[in-house]
Amino acid sequence: xxxxxxxxxxxxxxxxxxxxxxxxxxxxxxxxxxxxxxxxxxxxxxxxxxxxxxxxxxxxxxxxxxxxxxxxxxxxxxxxxxxxxxxxxxxxxxxxxxxxxxxxxxxxxxxxxxxxxxxxxxxxxxxxxxxxx
Numbered sequence: 252x253x254x255x256x257x258x259x260x261x262x263x264x265x266x267x268x269x270x271x272x273x274x275x276x277x278x279x280x281x282x283x284x285x286x287x288x289x290x291x292x293x294x295x296x297x298x299x300x301x302x303x304x305x306x307x308x309x310x311x312x313x314x315x316x317x318x319x320x321x322x323x324x325x326x327x328x329x330x331x332x333x334x335x336x337x338x339x340x341x342x343x344x345x346x347x348x349x350x351x352x353x354x355x356x357x358x359x360x361x362x363x364x365x366x367x368x369x370x371x372x373x374x375x376x377x378x379x380x381x382x383x384x
Contacts, residue, residue: 265287268289268292271292272296277349299350306353310323321342322376323340323343325338326339327355336381337380339378339379339380340377341377342375342376343374344374349366349369349370349373351366352366
């Protein structure tokens with residue numbers, strides 16, 4: 252599929268739907284100049300920006316208090332008494348925008364795997380720990 256199409260007399264880049272806009276942002280960030288974006292995709296983008304701003308409320312307060320690095324943490328497992336646990340910490344660049352990022356327990360397995368690869372590519376720092384039982 253070509254990444255350009257004809258709009259009147261002008262060749263412009265690909266028309267972006269919600270799905271293709273997400274894929275583009277995952278790969279290239281917000282380099283969307285020249286792209287035609289569907290009205291549904293624009294509405295989704297505004298809702299997603301708002302959702303992520305709410306998720307980042309505390310991070311933004313810390314950045315405004317001159318903190319330079321802020322890590323997001325998560326864990327999975329049943330706890331040290333019931334079985335293995337894996338914990339991790341990631342520091343993303345300030346003002347990162349990764350669509351669909353959320354608590355891992357709210358995501359499907361396929362979405363977790365996709366976002367895991369994107370986060371690994373975009374992060375400044377990643378650390379994890381696993382208690383072996």
